[in-house]
Amino acid sequence: MIDFDSTSVPAWARRPGGDTPPADTGAAYVVVGVASGQAVAQRWAQALPAVTLVTAEDTAVAVAAFGEALHTARVGVRVALAGPVGACLQLRAATLAAGAEDDEIHVQATETGAIDVYCAHCTTSTPTTVGVDGLVPCQGCGKTLIVYYHVSRRLGRYLGFQVDAEALRAEFAAARPVSEVLS
Numbered sequence: 001m002i003d004f005d006s007t008s009v010p011a012w013a014r015r016p017g018g019d020t021p022p023a024d025t026g027a028a029y030v031v032v033g034v035a036s037g038q039a040v041a042q043r044w045a046q047a048l049p050a051v052t053l054v055t056a057e058d059t060a061v062a063v064a065a066f067g068e069a070l071h072t073a074r075v076g077v078r079v080a081l082a083g084p085v086g087a088c089l090q091l092r093a094a095t096l097a098a099g100a101e102d103d104e105i106h107v108q109a110t111e112t113g114a115i116d117v118y119c120a121h122c123t124t125s126t127p128t129t130v131g132v133d134g135l136v137p138c139q140g141c142g143k144t145l146i147v148y149y150h151v152s153r154r155l156g157r158y159l160g161f162q163v164d165a166e167a168l169r170a171e172f173a174a175a176r177p178v179s180e181v182l183s
Contacts, residue, residue, distance in 0.1 A: 002132065002133075002149050004149065007149040007150065007151075008149075008150050008151045008152075008153070009132070009149055009150075009151050009158075010089075010092075010107070010151065012088070012107045012108060012109050013085045013088070013089065013109055013151065015109075016084075016085055016109035016110060016111050016112055017109075017110065017111070018108060018110075019040050019043065019108065020108055021043075021044050021047060021048075022044060022048070022078060022080040022106035023106070024047075024048060024049070025078060026048075026076055026077055026078030026104070027050065027074070027075075027076030027077065028049070028050035028051070028052070028073070028074065028076060028077045028078070029044075029045075029048045029049070029050060029051045029052070029077065029078050029079070029080060030051075030052045030054065030066065030069045030070060030073060030077060030078075030079050030080070031044050031045045031048065031051050031052070031053050031054070031079075031080045031082075032053075032054045032055070032062055032065075032066050032069075032079070032080070032081050032082070032083075032091055033053075033054070033055045033056075033062075033082045033083060034055075034056055034057070034058075034059055034062045034081075034082070034083030034084065034087040034088075034091070035057055035058075035059075035083050035084055035087065035110075035111075035113065036083060036084060036110040036111050036113075037081070037082030037083030037084070037087070037088075037108070037110045038055040038056075038057075038082075038083075040082035040108060040110055041053060041054075041055055041080070041082045042055065044080055044082070048080075052069045052072070052073075054066050054069055059083075059084075059086065059087040059090055059091075062083070062087065062091065063090055063091060063094050066091060066094060066095075067094060067098075070094075070095075070098045073098075077104070078104050078105075078106065079095050079100055079104060079105045079106070080105075080106040080107075080108075081095070081105070081106070081107045081108070082107075082108045082109075082110055083109070083110055083113075084109065084110065084111050084112065084113025084114065085109045085111070085112055085113055085115055086113055086114045086115040086116055086127070086156075087113065088107050088108075088109050089115065089116075089151060089156035089157065090116070090156035090157075091107075091156070092105060092107055092153070092156060093152075093153060093154060093155055093156030094156075096153055096154070097154070112129070112131070113129070114127045114128065114129050115127070115128060115129075115147075115157070115158055116128075116155075116156070116157040116158070117136055117138075117145055117147050117157060117158050117159070117160035118152060118155055118157040118158065118159055118160060119138045119140055119141060119143070119145060119160050119161075120159060120160065120161040120162075121138070121141050121143055121161070121162060122138065122140040122141040122143075123140070124138055124139055124140025124141065125139075125155075125157055126138050126139045126140070126145070126160070128147070130147055131147065132147050132148070132149045132158070133146065133147060133149075134146070134147045135147075135163055136160065138160065143162045144162065144163045144164070145160030145161060145162060145163065146160065146161060146162075146163040147159075147160055148160060148161060
């Protein structure tokens with residue numbers, strides 16, 4: 001059994017749902033709602049001061065619009081994100097890349113939805129709705145990836161690696177003596 005408290009998977013990504021509003025600690029806010037998070041973001045925007053509201057059905061559209069909103073942000077801005085887990089992971093990565101600190105970001109995953117899995121073998125990102133320990137074929141190299149319980153803060157994606165990589169390595173090692181491999 002995985003102890004998710006000792007992984008890089010954020011707590012909000014483990015238990016989506018709810019509508020916890022961000023604390024009113026900023027001078028201004030950029031509030032983003034994607035897909036199912038749009039209504040949540042609109043409620044937050046009504047309750048917070050100096051809000052720039054970004055809503056979109058599509059994650060890529062939201063990330064682009066969010067990037068534009070961050071260009072006008074000043075010291076004291078806080079970011080509030082609501083939407084499916086995968087969208088929130090990507091938006092959080094964009095927020096961190098822009099220089100925000102964890103305590104300046106509030107995230108509320110509204111549903112599980114699709115996530116992106118980064119292939120450790122070919123670096124392709126594959127969208128999927130399977131969860132941690134699920135299997136997904138990589139869209140780049142075709143390997144069957146296991147979705148690992150590691151989330152890249154920089155990419156906003158789960159790590160995936162070949163499910164039978166250790167078994168294949170053992171088979172290869174058994175088939176060729178070490179002296180042949182090293183020579």
